[in-house]
Amino acid sequence: MIKISADQITTKLGSPYYLIIGNDPYLQHYAQTQLKTSFKQLGFNEQLTFNIDNQTDWSTIFDSCQEMNLFSDNTLIFLDFGEGSINANITTKLNTLSEMLTAEIVLIISLNKITKANENAQWYKRLSDKLVVVSCNTPDEMQLPKWVTNHLQQKQMQIEPQAIELLCYYYEGNLLALTQIIEQLKLLFPNQTITYDQIENNINDSAIFTPYHWIDAMVSHKTKRATHIMQQLKMNEFEPLILLRVIQRELILLINLKKGLSTKSFKQIFDEYKIWQNKRPMYTAYLNRFDIKDLFNTLNQLTEIEISFKHDSQLQIWDALSALTLQFMGIK
Missing domain, CATH: 1.10.8.60 (Helicase, Ruva Protein; domain 3)
Incomplete structure (x- = not known):
């Protein structure tokens, strides 16, 4: 098995099996287009696309494989899962399909994410020797x-x-x-x-963020970035109450972590709350910077904003969220 990023795909053309994983629409489209074009040049003129969900008629896919075996046409089969995932029923179908593949068939599977259970399935193991896994996740701030x-x-x-x-x-x-x-x-x-x-002089602010980018920026004390994300969320008309709920969950987590540190080490408390390894340095720095009173004050301010907004829909909620963002980072 070979694992590559989408921008490396032109260096790994020609394998019979590809698994395109990730939720970035541009990278997914790029990888799919590169593969389909390359295999067309190699004589795989028959290219069949199947959108996979729980209602998919797999007999059509199996019949296509058998017809290919009969006439020996070079054919590409593309299985597009869209936003869906591979459940137990689909795993059984993929196991069957993997037994029917021949040298005249190229198989491409497009999927948002893959699980350990998927990787342990028969179809995955059967394809793995000649499988190219293409990562199509959106590059993060550092990448x-x-x-x-x-x-x-x-x-x-x-x-x-x-x-x-x-x-x-x-x-x-x-x-x-x-x-x-x-x-x-x-x-x-x-x-x-x-x-x-x-x-x-030629650009527009077209960044796309989620509330979790906002949270990470605040915990990392990146003031400019946190403010920028807030502006983009506002411009994209993100629901303010959802943002309040996200930051509330984060504050409760931070309070619990801070309480736990009175009797446990950072490693113990991070393990207990399943904090990802790559996020532990920023949580460590944040928890060292603020005491529990600061966290409760921010949580109280959030509660006041939510109560006020529910009683007065004309409240300047984005101004209140901006002030809350700064308070979260300890900026008065």
């Missing part, structure tokens, strides 16, 4: 600059380092818009190193 740099190299473009930071700031979480603006910049400024000012 994005390198992704942009690689993409620019593929486009044979030169952009000032500070300008790359600017692109990442305004297009994080939105690779489709990011690649479109890069293409536009290439047309506007051909055969030259593109400057910070040139990019600044």
